[in-house]
Amino acid sequence: MxxxxxxxxxxxxxxxxxxxxxxxxxxxxxxxxxxxxxxxxxxxxxxxxxxxxxxxxxxxxxxxxxxxxxxxxxxxxxxxxxxxxxxxxxxxxxxxxxxxxxxxxxxxxxxxxxxxxxxxxxxxxxxxxxxxxxxxxxxxxxxxxxxxxxxxxxxxxxxxxxxxxxxxxxxxxxxxxxxxxxxxxxxxxxxxxxxxxxxxxxxxxxxxxxxxxxxxxxxxxxxxxxxxxxxxxxxxxxxxxxxxxxxxxxxxxxxxxxxxxxxxxxxxxxxxxxxxxxxxxxxxxxxxxxxxxxxxxxxxxxxxxxxxxxxxxxxxxxxxxxxxxxxxxxxxxxxxxxxxxxxxxxxxxxxxxxxxxxxxxxxxxxxxxxxxxxxxxxxxxxxxxxxxxxxxxxxxxxxxxxxxxxxxxxxxxxxxxxxxxxxxxVRPVHYPAGWQQVVDHIDAPGDIAVLPAGMFRRFPYSGTAPVLDPAPRILPNDVLQTGELRVRGYAVTGEGNRARTVEQALLEGAPATELAALGVGWILIERTTPGPLGASEKTLTTAELTYQDKDLALYRVPSPTLLDIATPAQRRTSxxxxxxxxxxxxxxxxxxxxxxxxxxxxxxxxxxxxxxxx
Structure with a gap:
């Protein structure tokens, strides 16, 4: 050399x-x-x-x-x-x-x-x-x-x-x-x-x-x-x-x-x-x-x-x-x-x-x-x-x-x-096995609503710093998120208008049929992170529980209306x-x-x- x-x-x-x-x-x-x-x-x-x-x-x-x-x-x-x-x-x-x-x-x-x-x-x-x-x-x-x-x-x-x-x-x-x-x-x-x-x-x-x-x-x-x-x-x-x-x-x-x-x-x-x-x-x-x-x-x-x-x-x-x-x-x-x-x-x-x-x-x-x-x-x-x-x-x-x-x-x-x-x-974390179980149970179309409300989480396995909810990247269907952030005392509104409507309906305890009309086919509850749940228990009683463990619970919303935000042509172009x-x-x-x-x-x-x- x-x-x-x-x-x-x-x-x-x-x-x-x-x-x-x-x-x-x-x-x-x-x-x-x-x-x-x-x-x-x-x-x-x-x-x-x-x-x-x-x-x-x-x-x-x-x-x-x-x-x-x-x-x-x-x-x-x-x-x-x-x-x-x-x-x-x-x-x-x-x-x-x-x-x-x-x-x-x-x-x-x-x-x-x-x-x-x-x-x-x-x-x-x-x-x-x-x-x-x-x-x-x-x-x-x-x-x-x-x-x-x-x-x-x-x-x-x-x-x-x-x-x-x-x-x-x-x-x-x-x-x-x-x-x-x-x-x-x-x-x-x-x-x-x-x-x-x-x-x-x-x-x-x-x-x-x-x-x-x-x-x-x-x-x-x-x-x-x-x-x-x-x-x-x-x-x-x-x-x-x-x-x-x-x-x-x-x-x-x-x-x-x-x-x-x-x-x-x-x-x-x-x-x-x-x-x-x-x-x-x-x-x-x-x-x-x-x-x-x-x-x-x-x-x-x-x-x-x-x-x-x-x-x-x-x-x-x-x-x-x-x-x-x-x-x-x-x-x-x-x-x-x-x-x-x-x-x-x-x-x-x-x-x-x-x-x-x-x-x-x-x-x-x-x-x-x-x-x-x-x-x-x-x-x-x-x-x-x-x-x-x-x-x-x-x-x-x-x-x-x-x-x-x-x-x-x-x-x-x-x-x-x-x-x-x-x-x-900056260190690696390990997800609970329940996340893969949730992925395996989502076997039908429909967007996913997630609770607690908000985009950031504090899981026992992720440390003390807040983390973005992994659901949108780990789940096979689109996850509805408002995009709202709280930064340095400011509430910064996101772009997800339909997500805000869905989140508000969940927190108010609206029936599952109302969520289905908004295109929601699934509801995921992340149990080990703090955050507002509102009156969502009322909503969950009208949905079908398909999987639960100490970390997660997944509910199916019957007969969701399939709302395509993007057209097939838009997907092909992208x-x-x-x-x-x-x-x-x-x-x-x-x-x-x-x-x-x-x-x-x-x-x-x-x-x-x-x-x-x-």
């Missing part, structure tokens, strides 16, 4: 090690069930999974992917595998970005990878259960690399710099870049928010000549959720109360702007590591920003790529901070009421992820800044026999490896509780959009893995090696 190959293997292994330190508990058997994260043994391709149900299509194509693959691969393994691969890809992608753009050596690449993996954003989104959002986060450095490659190749080809045989290289490199950009856009598009994140990075760096084709490519990779939105599933506009509820939050001693600049500030104060509630939050943020500041000048000097990423980082920090002000909240409320799909923007702290590529580059460049400063100190050392002959200066090793080790320690130690599942909070997305993802990954621009990559690595300082 060549020295460059050994270096890449070292960086890849380091990222794998860091990833397993973070999510080590998930290596055991069981399922991820924490706040918004719900993995189940198997899920089903319902209308909701396709994004054509009664609620907004927030989890497409994520839910459809799990529904299609979970009959073959256990759904818990799928979710854990996607999360682990995403985290590793985020770290390794940041390292590769640093190697290509700032000629970072191995030590600096490790610093970039550490910053991308070990930060409050990753910790808070893990605790919130946003595993699929982290897939979009992981795609950002790869998107930046692909877009920069396309712009460079396009510029060389059109300017004639690669005339003759070189023009063929430019064309091939461009094809490789487009393959990588396709894979990056599609992978980030596991959720709509991830898709928006990748679009900002990719479209900012791809260059004027390739901008319109890149926009078209991005739109195609958004096919699942754009199609579901266009089909008009009946979902109502987002509740404007959600803008205040999901606004970025100030962490202790930092304020909102400081929290966001330190890659923290999630809206849910319970989904933060314990260290972020102590003075360590201030210390960690100051250290992070200090490291980043040391490399800003070098990254700005890169030219278009570096400057674009720095500007994006600044905007991604400032706009969410402004969005938490009174006039920013008012603007956000107007948007979600009047602009379709603007509900995607209400959790503004999500978009701080856009700062990660620039931060990683700055951290890697900071190693060189420290090296140069150390060289100057040694060169002016009166005790040195001769500056030019100083062995550490002559070998180009001045302060570099110590700087890399120091930076890694400064990034990790203030957030030490990110280790091992953020202090053990399925086709999902297939298109999957084809783009697989094709892009395969084409990028073939690496038709290998020559260009080697050329870039040789150029980088010539500029390295270690």
């Amino acid at each position: 060549t020295s460059s190959g050994r270096a890449r293997a070292l960086v890849a292994g380091y990222c794998a090690l860091l990833t397993m330190i973070i999510v080590g508990p998930l290596a055991g058997s069981g399922y991820l069930l924490l706040r918004d994260a719900v993995s189940t043994p198997r899920s089903f391709l319902t209308d909701s999974a396709l994004g054509v149900g009664a609620a907004a299509p927030r989890a497409v194509p994520q839910d459809a992917v799990l529904a299609v693959l979970s009959p073959v691969i256990d759904g818990g393994i799928l979710v854990k595998a996607i999360l682990i691969v995403a985290l590793w890809s985020a770290g390794y992608g940041a390292a590769v970005l640093a190697r290509r753009l700032v000629s970072a050596s191995t030590g600096a690449q490790l610093v970039a990878a550490t910053l991308a993996l070990w930060n409050p954003y990753v910790a808070e989104r893990l605790l919130q259960g946003h595993w699929s959002l982290l897939a979009g986060y992981a795609a950002l450095p790869w998107t930046a690399l692909a877009a920069a490659r396309i712009r460079t190749a396009t510029s060389r080809t059109e300017s004639g710099d690669d005339a003759g045989p070189g023009s063929r290289f430019g064309f091939i490199a461009s094809l490789g870049g487009w393959a990588a950009l396709t894979a990056s856009f599609a992978a980030a598009g596991l959720t709509p928010t991830g898709s928006l994140l990748a679009a900002v990075i990719g479209l900012a760096l791809v260059g004027r000549r390739a901008f319109l084709p890149a926009v078209a490519l991005w739109i195609v990779t958004c096919a699942p959720w754009l199609t579901a939105t266009a089909l008009g599933s009946g979902a109502e506009p987002s509740d404007p109360a959600g803008v205040s509820a999901f606004a970025a939050r100030a962490e202790p001693w930092l304020g909102t702007l400081g929290s966001l600049a330190g890659l923290g500030g999630i809206w849910n104060g319970e989904a933060v590591p314990a260290s972020r509630t102590t003075p360590l939050a201030l210390l960690g943020t100051l250290l992070l920003l200090g490291i980043v500041a040391c490399g800003v000048r070098a990254v700005w000097a890169l030219g278009r790529d570096g400057r674009a990423l720095l500007v994006i980082a600044a905007v991604a920090i400032v706009l969410p901070a402004l969005g938490a002000t009174s006039w920013g909240l008012a603007a956000g409320e107007w948007l979600v009421v009047h602009v379709p799909g603007a509900g995607l923007l209400r959790d503004t702290q999500k978009y701080v992820a856009l700062a990660m590529p620039a931060y990683a580059l700055c951290a890697a460049a900071a190693c060189r800044t420290v090296t140069v400063a150390a060289r100057r100190v040694l060169a002016n050392d009166p005790e040195a026999s001769a500056a030019e002959g100083h062995p550490e200066i002559r070998d180009g090793r001045t302060g570099f490896r110590p700087a890399a080790i120091l930076f890694i320690l400064l990034l990790t130690l203030p957030l030490a509780d990110l280790a091992w599942g953020v202090g053990g909070a 399925a086709a959009a999902h297939l298109l997305w999957a084809a783009l993802l697989l094709t892009g990954l395969i084409a990028a893995a073939v690496r038709p621009d290998r020559t260009g990559a080697r050329r870039a690595d040789r150029e980088a090696a010539g500029n390295r300082v270690d």
Whole structure:
């Protein structure tokens, strides 16, 4: 193996090690069930999974992917595998970005990878259960690399710099870049928010000549959720109360702007590591920003790529901070009421992820800044026999490896509780056997109503944190849920109008015939979680008990009216959009893995090696 190959293997292994330190508990058997994260043994391709149900299509194509693959691969393994691969890809992608753009050596690449993996954003989104959002986060450095490659190749080809045989290289490199950009856009598009994140990075760096084709490519990779939105599933506009509820939050001693600049500030104060509630939050943020500041000048000097990423980082920090002000909240409320799909923007702290590529580059460049400063100190050392002959200066090793080790320690130690599942909070759980019994007993059509009312649960087997009800993902029929959330004292109304009607009827003890007219064929009672039951006992006496144990009870509602929210044509259209997305993802990954621009990559690595300082 060549020295460059050994270096890449070292960086890849380091990222794998860091990833397993973070999510080590998930290596055991069981399922991820924490706040918004719900993995189940198997899920089903319902209308909701396709994004054509009664609620907004927030989890497409994520839910459809799990529904299609979970009959073959256990759904818990799928979710854990996607999360682990995403985290590793985020770290390794940041390292590769640093190697290509700032000629970072191995030590600096490790610093970039550490910053991308070990930060409050990753910790808070893990605790919130946003595993699929982290897939979009992981795609950002790869998107930046692909877009920069396309712009460079396009510029060389059109300017004639690669005339003759070189023009063929430019064309091939461009094809490789487009393959990588396709894979990056599609992978980030596991959720709509991830898709928006990748679009900002990719479209900012791809260059004027390739901008319109890149926009078209991005739109195609958004096919699942754009199609579901266009089909008009009946979902109502987002509740404007959600803008205040999901606004970025100030962490202790930092304020909102400081929290966001330190890659923290999630809206849910319970989904933060314990260290972020102590003075360590201030210390960690100051250290992070200090490291980043040391490399800003070098990254700005890169030219278009570096400057674009720095500007994006600044905007991604400032706009969410402004969005938490009174006039920013008012603007956000107007948007979600009047602009379709603007509900995607209400959790503004999500978009701080856009700062990660620039931060990683700055951290890697900071190693060189420290090296140069150390060289100057040694060169002016009166005790040195001769500056030019100083062995550490002559070998180009001045302060570099110590700087890399120091930076890694400064990034990790203030957030030490990110280790091992953020202090053990991110761990697998095991479902009671009764859930599978319920699935086996649902053998007729009709939507499912669930009690207690509300979307969140506290099961004895899931820990102390609230978790999303697993019923919609574990049961074979569509589950009616209101989508109503209670966040930071705000009641945020969801889009499920029929679900609200059904829930109210249950709580008032309406007869089963009334529920049947609303399309309800089944009622599931989750017995081990607190929540309002109202006068539902009256309803249950008019339904047929088909299964019960200490955890669950399932009732059949006779002769339900089958209300199809989606038409067969809508289902086929949504399925086709999902297939298109999957084809783009697989094709892009395969084409990028073939690496038709290998020559260009080697050329870039040789150029980088010539500029390295270690």
